[in-house]
Amino acid sequence: MNMTIPGARVTDVRASLPRHKTLRYGRRKLSDIRSAAIHHSATVSGSPEAFARYHVGTNGWPGIAYHFVIQKDGVIYWCNDPEAISYHVGNSNRHALGICLVGDFRTQKPTTAQLEAANRLIQHLQVQIPSMKQVLGHQEYPGYAWKNCPAFPMGKFRLDYSQYLQKPVDKADKPQQAPVAISLNGSLLSVTGFLKDGVSMLPVRAVANAAGGKVEWIEQTKDVRVNGKDLTEMVVSGSAYAPARELAAVLALHVEWDGSTNTVGMRRGV
Structure with missing residues (x-):
């Protein structure tokens, strides 16, 4: 998959992250992917390496849960092949691709750089993976309504994402249309x-x-x-x-x- 994204910095760490000694994630076709699942790390700081160590060493998972991790400076870390069925949204794992923004957005806010990087990443992936039509927060998946993740308004995120790189809409006044x-x-x-x-x-x-x-x-x-x-x-x-x-x-x-x-x-x- 081509991960050269104009205006974004992508670092491929797939080969360097901690992995389980014997367990491996299952695989799927790209066309099986229907949605991008947005998470926050629920930590004030962190890194793909730290998340992978926890997911493998504490949870006993095959590898890091997320396909992509976005740091506060907007750098996108590529952590898993999109074809990997990683563990991040329970029974929806087979059809979801996981994107984690580093931060605890119950008390913090995602940075502008993170949101811009997430927007660019999603737009790029939807060209590469046409079946990935939805963008959902973790708590919007079946069985996760109780979980405050990603802890920022997904409705606004989706609206901003759909408008990204387009002329901003003045939300103070109703658009002058019929x-x-x-x-x-x-x-x-x-x-x-x-x-x-x-x-x-x-x-x-x-x-x-x-x-x-x-x-x-x-x-x-x-x-x-x-x-x-x-x-x-x-x-x-x-x-x-x-x-x-x-x-x-x-x-x-x-x-x-x-x-x-x-x-x-x-x-x-x-």
Whole structure:
């Protein structure tokens, strides 16, 4: 795999990290990889070597859990072949690729260099591995809702990642585009959304309340959740907006787009 990433520093440490004397990780095809799993190390500092020693010596694993580790200075360490089925998200290991940012983001924040490196790495990997369409936090995988990892808002990360290297959006003002009408079970709502890069963005609280969903604001991470699920939201004039299909999915609604009237139709059932 080509790991030359413009604007990023990548160090290949696959051959030098501690490995178990006899155990080896299983292998998969690149096309088996469906998501990138974002972790924090939950340590104030650390290195791939230190993590590998712990994973091998204490946990008894074949090698380091992560495929990539990103230091605070933005250097990306390549730790495992993507084909390796390493141990980092339980039953989802076979289809997930692990990316760990060094730091304890319960008390710290990831550095700008780390986030930029993560964005560049993910964009590069999605070209190399087209099947890797999702970017999820550790706690978003089945069985890990209890775990505060990576301990920073994944909705904001995904939004920033999708906008990376593009002209920043002024989130203080609503984008000047044609409004998107919203229909729920055949009735028009009094609120509207807007189009952003061809995606219908809908007001989270208004739509969720109308559909009987539960909306939570997570003050610690400045993130919004609907029915316990994180969203790829953006904040405009103090209100959270999310992609129509994402919002419909967490509300168990079927969604259709009527381009002739700029209307998102959402309804129960198919």
